[in-house]
Every structure is written in structure tokens, then in C-alpha cells.
Amino acid sequence: MPRIINFSAGPSILPQTVFEQASQAVLNLNNSGLSILEISHRSSYFEPILHEAGQLVRDLLGLTDEFEVLFLSGGASTQFFMTVMNLLPEGQKAAYVDTGVWSSKAINEAKILGSIDVIASSKDANYNYIPKGYKIASDYAYLHLTSNNTIYGTQYQSFPESPIPIVCDMSSDIFSKPIEPHRFGLIYGGAQKNLGPAGVTLVIVRKDMLGKVNKTLPTMLRYETHIQNESMYNTPPVFPIYVSMLTLRWLRDLGGLTAMQKINERKAKYLYDVIDAIPFYLGHSVPEDRSRMNVTFNLEDNSLSKEFQAFCEEAGCDGLKGHKSVGGFRASIYNAMPEEGVKVLAEVMKEFALKHA
Amino acid sequence: MPRIINFSAGPSILPQTVFEQASQAVLNLNNSGLSILEISHRSSYFEPILHEAGQLVRDLLGLTDEFEVLFLSGGASTQFFMTVMNLLPEGQKAAYVDTGVWSSKAINEAKILGSIDVIASSKDANYNYIPKGYKIASDYAYLHLTSNNTIYGTQYQSFPESPIPIVCDMSSDIFSKPIEPHRFGLIYGGAQKNLGPAGVTLVIVRKDMLGKVNKTLPTMLRYETHIQNESMYNTPPVFPIYVSMLTLRWLRDLGGLTAMQKINERKAKYLYDVIDAIPFYLGHSVPEDRSRMNVTFNLEDNSLSKEFQAFCEEAGCDGLKGHKSVGGFRASIYNAMPEEGVKVLAEVMKEFALKHA
Numbered sequence: 138m139p140r141i142i143n144f145s146a147g148p149s150i151l152p153q154t155v156f157e158q159a160s161q162a163v164l165n166l167n168n169s170g171l172s173i174l175e176i177s178h179r180s181s182y183f184e185p186i187l188h189e190a191g192q193l194v195r196d197l198l199g200l201t202d203e204f205e206v207l208f209l210s211g212g213a214s215t216q217f218f219m220t221v222m223n224l225l226p227e228g229q230k231a232a233y234v235d236t237g238v239w240s241s242k243a244i245n246e247a248k249i250l251g252s253i254d255v256i257a258s259s260k261d262a263n264y265n266y267i268p269k270g271y272k273i274a275s276d277y278a279y280l281h282l283t284s285n286n287t288i289y290g291t292q293y294q295s296f297p298e299s300p301i302p303i304v305c306d307m308s309s310d311i312f313s314k315p316i317e318p319h320r321f322g323l324i325y326g327g328a329q330k331n332l333g334p335a336g337v338t339l340v341i342v343r344k345d346m347l348g349k350v351n352k353t354l355p356t357m358l359r360y361e362t363h364i365q366n367e368s369m370y371n372t373p374p375v376f377p378i379y380v381s382m383l384t385l386r387w388l389r390d391l392g393g394l395t396a397m398q399k400i401n402e403r404k405a406k407y408l409y410d411v412i413d414a415i416p417f418y419l420g421h422s423v424p425e426d427r428s429r430m431n432v433t434f435n436l437e438d439n440s441l442s443k444e445f446q447a448f449c450e451e452a453g454c455d456g457l458k459g460h461k462s463v464g465g466f467r468a469s470i471y472n473a474m475p476e477e478g479v480k481v482l483a484e485v486m487k488e489f490a491l492k493h494a
Numbered sequence: 495m496p497r498i499i500n501f502s503a504g505p506s507i508l509p510q511t512v513f514e515q516a517s518q519a520v521l522n523l524n525n526s527g528l529s530i531l532e533i534s535h536r537s538s539y540f541e542p543i544l545h546e547a548g549q550l551v552r553d554l555l556g557l558t559d560e561f562e563v564l565f566l567s568g569g570a571s572t573q574f575f576m577t578v579m580n581l582l583p584e585g586q587k588a589a590y591v592d593t594g595v596w597s598s599k600a601i602n603e604a605k606i607l608g609s610i611d612v613i614a615s616s617k618d619a620n621y622n623y624i625p626k627g628y629k630i631a632s633d634y635a636y637l638h639l640t641s642n643n644t645i646y647g648t649q650y651q652s653f654p655e656s657p658i659p660i661v662c663d664m665s666s667d668i669f670s671k672p673i674e675p676h677r678f679g680l681i682y683g684g685a686q687k688n689l690g691p692a693g694v695t696l697v698i699v700r701k702d703m704l705g706k707v708n709k710t711l712p713t714m715l716r717y718e719t720h721i722q723n724e725s726m727y728n729t730p731p732v733f734p735i736y737v738s739m740l741t742l743r744w745l746r747d748l749g750g751l752t753a754m755q756k757i758n759e760r761k762a763k764y765l766y767d768v769i770d771a772i773p774f775y776l777g778h779s780v781p782e783d784r785s786r787m788n789v790t791f792n793l794e795d796n797s798l799s800k801e802f803q804a805f806c807e808e809a810g811c812d813g814l815k816g817h818k819s820v821g822g823f824r825a826s827i828y829n830a831m832p833e834e835g836v837k838v839l840a841e842v843m844k845e846f847a848l849k850h851a
Binding site for chain 2: 140141143145146147148149150151156157159160161163164169170171172174175176177178180210211212213214215217218242245246249250327329333334335336337353354355356357358370371372373374375376377380455456
């Protein structure tokens with residue numbers, strides 16, 4: 138059977154070489170005679186893996202020693218409230234920008250535990266743009282943003298000038314392009330897009346963000362716990378961390394984030410060019426805020442949707458169904474999606490439009 | 495290189511057939527053309543896996559519909575406080591029994607969030623026995639126990655008659671023998687011993703335990719969230735759940751928990767017989783509370799420890815070093831440890847003692 142081209146929004150495609158290396162390690166890790174699935178996290182087998190994963194995160198993003206890198210579990214959904222618990226002192230407020238379902242979830246969790254203001258939103262246009270030009274008061278503890286919005290296909294092309302540290306959910310575009318780390322107080326993301334398989338969450342925290350909340354938290358919910366124990370306070374998700382390390386190695390070998398950014402921009406252009414050239418396809422995002430990770434579009438004639446999906450699947454293109462809140466289609470073209478895969482889809486889209494012209 | 499016999503306390507050995515099936519699925523899941531690492535958790539690929547895993551848990555343990563089965567992340571360490579948040583109403587107390595490091599951790603987390611009494615402890619003898627004969631008042635919300643204590647090698651052979659529901663950390667002996675589900679209000683355990691690789695946590699909760707706490711909790715910390723969303727409120731740890739499902743299939747095919755119990759008792763006997771027959775080895779646990787999962791012992795002559803460890807490794811026996819709070823050695827012989835592996839260790843122990851007689 139030929140390999141499927143997987144456009145799933147996440148968990149999503151990883152590099153083929155990573156699948157091969159991971160498969161081998163499940164049988165025999167580095168010729169140790171042990172499976173990656175059975176090694177102790179306290180063993181000499183795992184410690185270099187965890188260390189290398191952390192170092193690759195630092196090197197790729199260009200993090201200074203001001204930042205701690207943590208591999209946790211629980212997903213971005215757990216970070217929605219851990220950020221508030223750890224970063225928002227009593228009596229202070231945080232600012233949130235609402236760019237869709239995921240930032241709304243972050244907002245709802247923050248409201249359970251603290252006091253926040255939603256200072257900008259693009260809800261008025263079904264989140265088809267990134268709000269800009271709003272005022273950010275300097276007395277907020279932090280500004281929370283969602284860098285890429287998988288459902289709507291919008292993405293910050295640049296982050297707002299902020300007088301306060303940005304706390305950013307980068308689940309769906311981290312490692313897709315260089316960032317300026319000093320603008321951020323905390324970055325978090327579930328692994329299952331650009332980093333690795335589902336089951337591990339990356340947290341990058343600037344040390345001076347911590348120590349301002351006095352409340353006694355459960356030990357597992359304190360960032361300090363995981364910093365002091367180097368992500369090993371409890372048993373970490375060994376295999377998801379291992380596969381993330383392999384994926385980060387692949388990214389380094391490919392040239393790092395600057396090289397990745399160029400590839401990602403080229404890939405996105407193939408699809409947006411089709412959308413812009415053929416009125417048959419209607420892009421959801423306004424052009425200036427278009428995501429390089431998730432290309433969302435509807436058909437001008439919705440009644441052809443089922444036929445279009447079948448036509449794509451016939452060509453091996455899987456996972457294109459859009460999220461119910463936007464409808465239509467979504468091509469997720471994360472780091473590991475090969476250019477060839479995107480080209481296949483672009484051709485399929487042209488062909489289908491021609492057929493129905 | 496021959497396969498190592500892995501006596502690690504966890505993450506720990508899984509069945510060889512599971513390694514082979516998991517390795518294949520990382521390349522190509524059920525001939526789908528997709529890796530298990532890239533499939534969407536909302537896809538038709540994953541839903542049957544999650545469902546089968548849950549059904550196997552139900553069938554193997556004999557759970558009625560009163561119980562919900564959840565696959566969460568965060569490890570048993572997260573359950574230490576989620577149990578308190580969800581099960582202990584304000585103004586009520588819970589009872590805890592202290593049988594070592596892991597129950598002490600559960601106790602410490604409970605004290606952060608609620609009011610509890612430690613009604614029994616074996617701390618007075620470095621946790622080398624399971625407390626018995628203590629009174630359990632019926633006005634506690636629940637009784638918290640740790641069924642098997644990996645560090646000390648002690649295990650409940652039977653659970654106390656309790657007028658209140660038992661909440662039990664079964665991380666290290668679940669699925670090793672049949673249990674009586676109706677005695678428990680909630681059972682939890684990290685997967686990385688008998689169930690699967692690190693990265694997923696099993697929670698079994700009796701529905702009538704819930705709904706008694708009024709406080710608004712973060713969404714991810716409410717059991718109801720995960721029940722309503724069938725463990726898919728957020729992206730679940732897909733691969734750890736898949737491997738757990740494979741391991742549960744293996745257990746079912748082997749004859750289920752009654753068959754597993756017999757094998758586990760035979761395996762433990764090989765080692766305890768050596769310890770009882772040769773004064774050279776000193777078991778840590780009192781005989782009546784000995785664990786069938788973790789056999790802990792010291793050498794009468796501690797100065798031979800390094801030589802003993804090297805002698806074991808020479809024979810392929812890995813992961814035997816004891817925990818620092820007990821010292822000496824620990825052979826973890828979870829479900830997947832083959833009888834042949836235990837026999838090798840028993841022979842090595844006899845041979846080493848003979849050499850130094």
C-alpha cells in the first residue's frame with residue numbers, strides 16, 4: 138500500500154526517518170538490547186535523551202539561560218490553568234486576546250482561577266483575522282496569545298509590541314520559524330504538531346516570571362517542581378520525549394528554523410496560490426493573517442464537498458475535513474509535510490476545479 | 495546482542511510480542527499506510543483502539559456499569575491531588591494509610607487541599623509490613639491505600655474490611671491478580687508497570703463517588719470532564735494507550751487475571767525460596783506481606799553488593815539496584831517478566847551465594 142499524505146490537524150505527520158528510527162527503538166534502543174518502552178527514566182539510557190531534547194529546544198529557538206525548558210504531560214489544556222496558577226498573583230489581572238476556540242478555552246480556565254480582561258477578539262468575523270492595534274496596559278501580569286489558530290487558519294505574522302511579557306500557546310506553530318525569545322515570559326505547546334507524537338507538552342518559562350504567587354499549589358502543578366527535578370519529578374512520558382528528540386534532530390539537520398521557515402512559506406504558497414487564482418475555492422483567513430501551518434478554505438459550491446473529499450482521498454490526500462466551526466476543508470501542512478505532498482494537493486485542487494468549471 | 499532480562503521497577507518490561515506489534519504500528523498501523531504516531535485521535539483509526547482498551551479493562555477486572563474507565567495523563571502523581579479535589583467535600587475528612595514513599599506523597603498532596611487523618615502507618619519498621627487491625631471510622635469520605643509498595647516490596651494480600659469506599663493507588667500491581675471491584679470507589683495507576691509504557695494513567699471511578707464537591711475546578715481536573723468526553727476532552731496520549739491495549743490483549747489471551755495470578759505467584763516463589771533457603775540473602779518485607787511484583791533483599795555482607803550486581807549483569811539481569819531508602823536489591827517481576835527470566839536470576843543468586851559460601 139502506498140503511503141497516505143496525511144493533512145491531519147494533529148496528531149499529525151512526522152518525518153518518515155523519525156518513524157523508522159522510532160520503530161527500531163521500540164525493538165532495540167541503540168543496540169542496548171532493551172526497548173525504548175521498557176527503560177527506566179532514571180537510567181543511563183534515558184538521561185542523555187532527555188538532555189539532548191532539551192538542548193535541541195534551546196539551540197533551535199536560541200534560548201538564553203534565563204529560560205527553563207520542561208517536558209510535561211497533560212497537554213496545552215493543562216497549561217491553560219497552570220499558567221494562571223503560577224504566573225498571576227492575587228490582586229493582579231492578566232490580558233487575553235481571543236482568536237478562536239483554543240484561546241477561548243484558555244480564557245475560560247483563567248476566569249475560574251483569576252481575574253482577566255479580554256482586550257481584543259476577532260469573534261465578530263468568525264475569527265478570520267488576528268486583532269491588531271489594541272492597547273496593552275502595562276499593569277497586567279502578562280498578555281496571553283495563541284500564535285496559530287488551527288481551526289481558522291490564522292497566524293500571527295508578528296507579535297504585538299507589548300510592555301508586559303507574552304505568554305503564548307504555540308502548540309501548532311512552534312519550531313516552524315524563528316522567534317524572538319526575549320518577547321516571551323512563557324511559551325507552551327502540546328507536541329502533536331511540529332514536535333512529536335501526542336503525550337508530551339513543552340513548556341519554556343523565563344525564570345523571573347516565577348515566585349510571585351504565594352498560594353500553596355499541588356506539587357505537580359508548580360513549575361518550580363519540574364524545574365528543580367529537571368522534568369523528572371514523576372515518570373515522564375519517555376517515548377513521546379524520545380520521538381520529539383528525534384524530530385528536533387531532523388529539524389537541526391535540515392538547517393534549523395530559518396531553513397524550515399523558507400520551506401513552510403513555499404509549501405503554504407502552493408495552496409494559497411490555488412485559492413487566490415481559482416474563485417472556486419474560498420479562503421477563510423484574511424490574506425495578511427494566513428497561517429503557514431493550516432490552510433482553511435471552503436468550496437464556492439458547498440454541494441460538491443463530499444465529491445471533493447473523495448477526489449482528494451483518491452489521490453492519497455487524507456485528513457482534509459475542516460473543523461465544524463468553519464466547515465469546508467483544512468490542509469495542515471506542518472513542518473514534516475513534504476513539499477511533494479503539498480504539490481499533490483495543489484494539483485488535485487486545480488484538477489477538481491477544472492472538472493467542475 | 496542477546497536480549498537483556500529487565501528487572502527495572504518501572505518503566506518496565508512489556509511482552510516481547512507487544513514490542514513487535516508496537517514497532518510495526520509505528521511504521522504502518524493495521525496496513526492503513528499511516529503511523530500510529532500521526533493518526534488523529536478523532537479519526538476512525540484511533541476510536542476502536544480507545545474503545546477496545548477500555549473494554550479490556552472492564553472485562554479483565556470484571557467492572558459493572560457503575561464504573562467509568564478513563565485514560566488520562568499526568569501519572570499517579572496527578573491523581574494524588576485530583577482524588578482529593580474530586581472526592582473530598584469541604585467539611586469532611588479522608589483516611590489514609592501510610593505504607594511508604596508513594597503513600598506519603600499522596601498524603602502530602604491531600605494535606606495541601608483538604609483535611610485528612612493518617613490512621614495507620616508502617617514507618618516504624620521502614621515500611622517492611624502492611625499495617626493491619628486498625629479501626630476505620632465510617633464518617634470518612636474514603637480510605638486511601640497503596641496496594642503495592644515497589645520500594646519496600648510489600649503488598650496487600652487482602653484489603654481491609656472498610657465501611658467506606660477504598661481509593662487505591664494500584665500503579666504497581668493492577669492486572670496482576672483478580673480484585674473485588676465493589677470494594678473500591680476509585681482505582682488509579684500509572685501505566686508503566688503492568689499496563690503499558692510511561693505516559694498514560696488509568697483511572698477507574700465509581701460514578702456515585704462524584705458530584706459531592708461544589709468547588710469549581712479547572713476543566714481538566716474534573717473527572718466528569720473526562721467521563722463526558724470519553725477520555726477525549728483533550729488530545730489523549732495516543733501511542734501509550736495503543737500499547738496498553740496491546741498489552742491488555744496479551745493478558746486476555748494468556749487467560750486473564752486468574753491465570754496471571756498463578757504465574758506471578760510461581761515467579762515470586764522462585765526468588766523468595768532462594769531468600770528463605772540461603773541466609774546470605776535478607777528479604778526486606780515480612781513474609782506475610784511480600785510483594786509478588788517487587789522482591790526486595792539485601793546481602794548479609796553488604797561489601798559484596800557491587801560484585802553481586804556485576805555478577806547479575808554478566809548473566810543479562812539488569813535493573814536490580816534497590817531504592818536508596820531500602821538499599822540492596824530489588825527484582826521487579828511484573829506481569830511481562832517471563833518465568834524463564836526469573837529462573838535465571840534465581841540460579842544466579844544461588845551460584846553467587848555458593849561462590850561466597
